[in-house]
Amino acid sequence: MQQTxxxxxxxxxGRLMRELIEELFARHLANPELNLQADAAPLPLGGGELLxxxxxxxxxxxxxPGGDIGSLAIHGTCNxxxxxxxxxxxxxxxxxxxxxMAIEQLERLMGSLARTARExxxxxVAGDTKVLPHGEGSGLYLATTGIGIRLPGPPLGMNRIRPxxxxxxxxxxxxxxxxxxxxxxxxxxxxxxRSDAASVLPLTRAxxxxxxxxxxxxxxxxxxxxxxxxxxRETGLDIRLQETRIPVRDPVNAVCEILGYDPxxxxxxxxxxxxxAPEQSETLLRRWRSLPQGxxxxxxxxxxxxxxxxxxxxxxxxxxLLDELEEDPLPRIC
Amino acid sequence: MQQTxxxxxxxxxGRLMRELIEELFARHLANPELNLQADAAPLPLGGGELLxxxxxxxxxxxxxPGGDIGSLAIHGTCNxxxxxxxxxxxxxxxxxxxxxMAIEQLERLMGSLARTARExxxxxVAGDTKVLPHGEGSGLYLATTGIGIRLPGPPLGMNRIRPxxxxxxxxxxxxxxxxxxxxxxxxxxxxxxRSDAASVLPLTRAxxxxxxxxxxxxxxxxxxxxxxxxxxRETGLDIRLQETRIPVRDPVNAVCEILGYDPxxxxxxxxxxxxxAPEQSETLLRRWRSLPQGxxxxxxxxxxxxxxxxxxxxxxxxxxLLDELEEDPLPRIC
Numbered sequence: 001m002q003q004t005x006x007x008x009x010x011x012x013x014g015r016l017m018r019e020l021i022e023e024l025f026a027r028h029l030a031n032p033e034l035n036l037q038a039d040a041a042p043l044p045l046g047g048g049e050l051l052x053x054x055x056x057x058x059x060x061x062x063x064x065p066g067g068d069i070g071s072l073a074i075h076g077t078c079n080x081x082x083x084x085x086x087x088x089x090x091x092x093x094x095x096x097x098x099x100x101m102a103i104e105q106l107e108r109l110m111g112s113l114a115r116t117a118r119e120x121x122x123x124x125v126a127g128d129t130k131v132l133p134h135g136e137g138s139g140l141y142l143a144t145t146g147i148g149i150r151l152p153g154p155p156l157g158m159n160r161i162r163p164x165x166x167x168x169x170x171x172x173x174x175x176x177x178x179x180x181x182x183x184x185x186x187x188x189x190x191x192x193x194r195s196d197a198a199s200v201l202p203l204t205r206a207x208x209x210x211x212x213x214x215x216x217x218x219x220x221x222x223x224x225x226x227x228x229x230x231x232x233r234e235t236g237l238d239i240r241l242q243e244t245r246i247p248v249r250d251p252v253n254a255v256c257e258i259l260g261y262d263p264x265x266x267x268x269x270x271x272x273x274x275x276x277a278p279e280q281s282e283t284l285l286r287r288w289r290s291l292p293q294g295x296x297x298x299x300x301x302x303x304x305x306x307x308x309x310x311x312x313x314x315x316x317x318x319x320x321l322l323d324e325l326e327e328d329p330l331p332r333i334c
Numbered sequence: 335m336q337q338t339x340x341x342x343x344x345x346x347x348g349r350l351m352r353e354l355i356e357e358l359f360a361r362h363l364a365n366p367e368l369n370l371q372a373d374a375a376p377l378p379l380g381g382g383e384l385l386x387x388x389x390x391x392x393x394x395x396x397x398x399p400g401g402d403i404g405s406l407a408i409h410g411t412c413n414x415x416x417x418x419x420x421x422x423x424x425x426x427x428x429x430x431x432x433x434x435m436a437i438e439q440l441e442r443l444m445g446s447l448a449r450t451a452r453e454x455x456x457x458x459v460a461g462d463t464k465v466l467p468h469g470e471g472s473g474l475y476l477a478t479t480g481i482g483i484r485l486p487g488p489p490l491g492m493n494r495i496r497p498x499x500x501x502x503x504x505x506x507x508x509x510x511x512x513x514x515x516x517x518x519x520x521x522x523x524x525x526x527x528r529s530d531a532a533s534v535l536p537l538t539r540a541x542x543x544x545x546x547x548x549x550x551x552x553x554x555x556x557x558x559x560x561x562x563x564x565x566x567r568e569t570g571l572d573i574r575l576q577e578t579r580i581p582v583r584d585p586v587n588a589v590c591e592i593l594g595y596d597p598x599x600x601x602x603x604x605x606x607x608x609x610x611a612p613e614q615s616e617t618l619l620r621r622w623r624s625l626p627q628g629x630x631x632x633x634x635x636x637x638x639x640x641x642x643x644x645x646x647x648x649x650x651x652x653x654x655l656l657d658e659l660e661e662d663p664l665p666r667i668c
Binding site (some may be wrong): 001003004005006007008009010011012017020021024025028029031032033034040041043045050052053054055056057058089090092093094095096097098099100101102103104106107110111113114117123124125126127128129130131132133135136137138141143145147149332 | 337338339340341342343344345346351354355358359362363365366367368374375377379384386387388389390391392423424426427428429430431432433434435436437438440441444445447448451457458459460461462463464465466467469470471472475477479481483666
């Protein structure tokens with residue numbers, strides 16, 4: 001690593017964060033089960049059908065249209081299990097509370113977390129609470145760690161992706177990132193956008209019925225573009241996205257234009273990107289569109305022989321290379 | 335809850351923390367597998383032999399004689415599985431990094447964490463990193479969530495504790511809390527005390543051979559006295575401790591006298607308290623003393639019919655009631 005100190009960009013899902021994880025954490029922690037590219041680790045316990053994942057949550061503000069840190073902490077970890085092909089079953093919850101936090105707000109957030117857990121049919125069976133001195137903590141950080149059981153379906157992994165495979169996204173991208181941004185007073189913007197935070201399990205369950213399904217991921221930190229970069233780097237194939245086909249809501253585009261963000265790099269918390277054999281992409285699309293969570297699904301691109309680049313065919317007919325995220329566009333949106 | 339805001343005492347392991355967990359977290363999260371009195375939750379997966387636990391770590395300073403936040407994060411969670419009668423197998427790691435943290439120190443701490451994981455024969459198979467803005471985070475917070483496999487042994491639980499049962503502690507109490515305190519410059523004290531942070535698995539494995547073993551716990555936050563309060567509250571039995579039999583190192587007593595702390599409330603990170611049938615306590619004691627981790631083990635008290643109180647038979651022959659921890663004696667020692 002070239003840096004000597006941690007910067008906010010080490011947390012944004014882009015290049016610096018990847019290097020921190022690959023060159024520091026993974027070097028120390030290397031073991032056969034640790035796969036940096038996986039959303040959840042398969043555990044050789046109870047017949048090898050268990051998957052294990054964890055996620056931390058530091059969103060500001062703690063409550064935003066369409067969700068809060070409590071619902072996010074359930075959806076984030078359950079969705080990581082879902083895209084790995086599992087049904088979430090059990091969660092452990094870590095709470096880091098700031099001294100001085102209003103217990104009334106904590107009640108509200110834990111109520112939301114508990115309600116979301118019930119909706120997702122997962123049980124929080126272990127927990128721990130630490131209290132941080134006033135001035136640290138921004139109120140509340142959460143971490144949730146989940147165990148899921150693998151559902152029947154084809155084997156999934158980036159190593160199964162082939163040239164010609166199609167990319168399908170389950171709905172508009174960037175709603176979550178934009179909604180959180182608008183909820184921050186600092187930007188002086190208003191809008192009625194809501195976070196897309198939701199369980200993706202109905203979508204992943206449906207996709208698992210397709211033998212041609214290769215891989216799924218929820219585009220959270222770093223957004224759709226970052227998922228594509230991960231796929232490109234791992235497969236060595238280029239990804240060609242059709243800009244006109246990527247669903248982005250008008251208000252998301254409007255806010256991004258004002259603030260200079262690219263919606264392709266903004267977090268979603270209730271979307272799935274699937275890579276699927278080309279002959280099955282239309283059927284998967286129809287299946288997803290028949291679900292309330294997938295009404296605006298779209299086939300957005302394809303894998304092509306190349307060298308791991310992300311290429312965007314623009315509205316105007318040109319082709320643009322999208323680089324990996326370097327600077328931090330939006331810290332603390334998940 | 336009577337309070338309207340979170341205070342540091344909500345994190346100290348005492349009464350306020352218990353009320354926060356019982357009256358807020360547990361009320362929202364109630365489910366059949368959530369047992370507030372358990373160190374680890376049994377999961378009905380793979381034959382019901384899996385145990386699941388989590389712990390957060392906010393110690394200051396991050397490095398102290400005998401350990402650091404990295405080794406602590408492994409021992410803390412592995413020990414919770416060990417006292418529940420399991421062998422730790424897999425861990426998930428959450429890292430909350432502060433912007434500006436020196437990567438050199440992060441290297442050192444992750445090296446320590448990884449080394450400790452190897453010593454404990456656990457694999458870190460899932461992880462997540464978030465970066466907090468400068469001024470939050472005190473450098474680094476960690477959370478580790480562990481999965482263990484139940485070892486052969488008698489069923490364990492506070493509900494198995496009977497009047498007459500003996501309490502055995504595996505070594506001197508308060509070393510960890512005192513060592514961390516001395517490592518803080520603010521107290522202006524020096525000493526050569528080291529944290530007792532270590533794996534208790536050799537001790538718990540040995541204890542599981544005893545059919546009369548009822549229950550084990552590692553006295554971390556809130557110390558030995560807090561474990562006794564938990565047992566008293568749950569069983570409705572009194573606990574009578576013999577002050578002269580409780581091993582406490584001289585420098586621990588000395589520091590506690592100067593600063594006004596009670597070593598019985600200070601955290602240990604490598605000790606076990608076992609409750610065992612009276613006819614087996616001497617054999618368990620000999621077994622533990624034959625291990626390097628248990629050389630200074632001692633039988634320190636017994637369970638008696640009563641009303642859930644913790645009674646200390648003092649050096650002078652009197653009896654003193656030890657109340658539950660209310661104020662915060664030492665925040666951030668684990």
